[in-house]
Amino acid sequence: MRRDELLDAAEELLCDQGSTALTLAAVAERAGVSKGGLLYHYGSKDDLIRGMVERLIDDFDELVAAQPGATYTERYLGATLAAVRSGRLRRWAVVTGASGNLFLLAPLREAMARWHREGLSDEPDPLAAQIVRLACEGLWDVASHDPELNSEEDLQALERRLSALLTPG
Missing domain, CATH: 1.10.357 (Tetracycline Repressor; domain 2)
Known part of the structure; x- marks a missing residue:
C-alpha cells in the first residue's frame, strides 16, 4: 500500500468521524491493511499526522x-x-x-x-x-x-x- 493511500484513509476518517476516531487501528482498517502494514510506513499516530x-x-x-x-x-x-x-x-x-x-x-x-x-x-x-x-x-x-x-x-x-x-x- 502506498503512503498516499494511508494518508487518504486517515483524512477520510477524520472528515467522517472526527479526531477521536483517528487511531492507527481505525486507519489501517479503513485502508484495508494490517496495523503492521500501516506501522511500516508510519511508526506512530504522530508520524501519520505529520x-x-x-x-x-x-x-x-x-x-x-x-x-x-x-x-x-x-x-x-x-x-x-x-x-x-x-x-x-x-x-x-x-x-x-x-x-x-x-x-x-x-x-x-x-x-x-x-x-x-x-x-x-x-x-x-x-x-x-x-x-x-x-x-x-x-x-x-x-x-x-x-x-x-x-x-x-x-x-x-x-x-x-x-x-x-x-x-x-
Missing part, C-alpha cells in the same frame, strides 16, 4: 504554483478556489487531527505564515492582497463545514469580486 500536514503543505504549494496570475495573491486565490471546488477539504481534517499537539501543527503554522507573507510587499496594493488572502482562508474554512453552501455561480461571483480588489485603480 505526514498529513506535510502533504497538505506540499499539495497547496503545488496548487499555487500551477495557477495563472501575475501576483502571488492571484495565484493564491486561484489555488483556494480550485481546492474548494475539488471538494478536498484536507486542511480541516489535518487541523482537526493535529489540534491536540502544537508540535505537529508547527509546520502548518510556518506554511500559513509564509503563504500570507509571500510577495506581499510586491503587490500593487498590499492591504487588498492581505484582505483577499484572509477571505480565502474564511472561504475554505466555511466550505469545510458546509461544502454545499456556495454554488459554482457563487464561487465565480466571489472570484470576480476578490479579483477586483486586486486590480489597481
Whole structure:
C-alpha cells in the first residue's frame, strides 16, 4: 500500500468521524491493511499526522504554483478556489487531527505564515492582497463545514469580486 493511500484513509476518517476516531487501528482498517502494514510506513499516530500536514503543505504549494496570475495573491486565490471546488477539504481534517499537539501543527503554522507573507510587499496594493488572502482562508474554512453552501455561480461571483480588489485603480 502506498503512503498516499494511508494518508487518504486517515483524512477520510477524520472528515467522517472526527479526531477521536483517528487511531492507527481505525486507519489501517479503513485502508484495508494490517496495523503492521500501516506501522511500516508510519511508526506512530504522530508520524501519520505529520505526514498529513506535510502533504497538505506540499499539495497547496503545488496548487499555487500551477495557477495563472501575475501576483502571488492571484495565484493564491486561484489555488483556494480550485481546492474548494475539488471538494478536498484536507486542511480541516489535518487541523482537526493535529489540534491536540502544537508540535505537529508547527509546520502548518510556518506554511500559513509564509503563504500570507509571500510577495506581499510586491503587490500593487498590499492591504487588498492581505484582505483577499484572509477571505480565502474564511472561504475554505466555511466550505469545510458546509461544502454545499456556495454554488459554482457563487464561487465565480466571489472570484470576480476578490479579483477586483486586486486590480489597481
